[in-house]
Amino acid sequence: MQVHTVRCFGAAPGHGNVALVIEDGPAAPAARQAFAQAQPHPACVFLDPGLQQNWIADYYYPHARSPLCLHATLGAAQVLFARAGQAAPDLVLATAMRGQALRLSRQGEDVFVALQPQDVPDVAVDAALAAWLLDQPGLRLAAAPVLASVGSPKLLIEVPERATLLALRPPLERILDWGGAHGVSGCYVVCRIGEDAYEGRNFNHLDPAMEDRATGVAAGALAAHLGRAITLHQGGALGAPCLIRTRVQDGAILVGGRAEPVPGD
Numbered sequence: 001m002q003v004h005t006v007r008c009f010g011a012a013p014g015h016g017n018v019a020l021v022i023e024d025g026p027a028a029p030a031a032r033q034a035f036a037q038a039q040p041h042p043a044c045v046f047l048d049p050g051l052q053q054n055w056i057a058d059y060y061y062p063h064a065r066s067p068l069c070l071h072a073t074l075g076a077a078q079v080l081f082a083r084a085g086q087a088a089p090d091l092v093l094a095t096a097m098r099g100q101a102l103r104l105s106r107q108g109e110d111v112f113v114a115l116q117p118q119d120v121p122d123v124a125v126d127a128a129l130a131a132w133l134l135d136q137p138g139l140r141l142a143a144a145p146v147l148a149s150v151g152s153p154k155l156l157i158e159v160p161e162r163a164t165l166l167a168l169r170p171p172l173e174r175i176l177d178w179g180g181a182h183g184v185s186g187c188y189v190v191c192r193i194g195e196d197a198y199e200g201r202n203f204n205h206l207d208p209a210m211e212d213r214a215t216g217v218a219a220g221a222l223a224a225h226l227g228r229a230i231t232l233h234q235g236g237a238l239g240a241p242c243l244i245r246t247r248v249q250d251g252a253i254l255v256g257g258r259a260e261p262v263p264g265d
Contacts, residue, residue, distance in 0.1 A: 042212060115150040170187070173206060
């Protein structure tokens with residue numbers, strides 16, 4: 001088994017959300033889940049050979065298998081592009097759970113993943129639900145909450161102030177129970193910090209210490225909802241400043257950023 005450690009979406013060298021990329025790992029989902037649960041990092045992706053020289057990506061958080069994890073996808077892209085060389089063309093991954101096609105490209109120092117907006121569960125969401133999930137009675141919002149997806153549905157909640165965003169300590173079990181019952185991968189809370197710039201936090205883990213430093217699927221979902229390119233900052237308050245760039249191109253949502261192998265890996 002080969003295990004590669006990659007920092008993804010870092011705002012500067014040495015920062016980022018860590019993903020483990022595993023080749024020749026166990027085949028059984030239960031064994032993969034056990035491996036992910038034993039790691040100190042937020043996400044693992046197991047790479048399996050696919051058809052026509054493509055790859056299949058199977059994603060695991062410590063608590064659950066996932067249909068898509070974009071920071072782990074960036075990690076996989078770093079491993080595959082490093083092996084293929086600078087002249088390599090774009091690569092394609094297919095997700096293990098849903099067969100979603102992910103096209104990987106390099107643009108300067110960044111790696112981008114091209115995705116299509118996806119359908120979301122038919123679930124009613126409103127301000128009262130957002131306040132209940134975040135355990136914030138009387139919560140003020142900057143916009144109505146919405147569901148959006150580029151492969152893993154997120155409940156997007158926009159608050160008007162950064163102080164509100166940073167102060168949140170929601171009941172994580174409540175969020176995961178609600179999400180599990182409705183097919184939604186947690187809450188992503190953002191505030192606007194510039195014309196096309198946002199800061200965000202993701203609540204989709206039971207352990208507060210495992211809060212995401214960067215959540216690419218949420219950045220993609222927000223760009224798909226807004227219909228425009230944005231930059232999204234995350235993880236600064238956790239000591240791991242990350243920067244996610246998105247673009248809208250011919251109906252696709254491109255989500256990208258830095259992908260850096262950990263020295264000594």
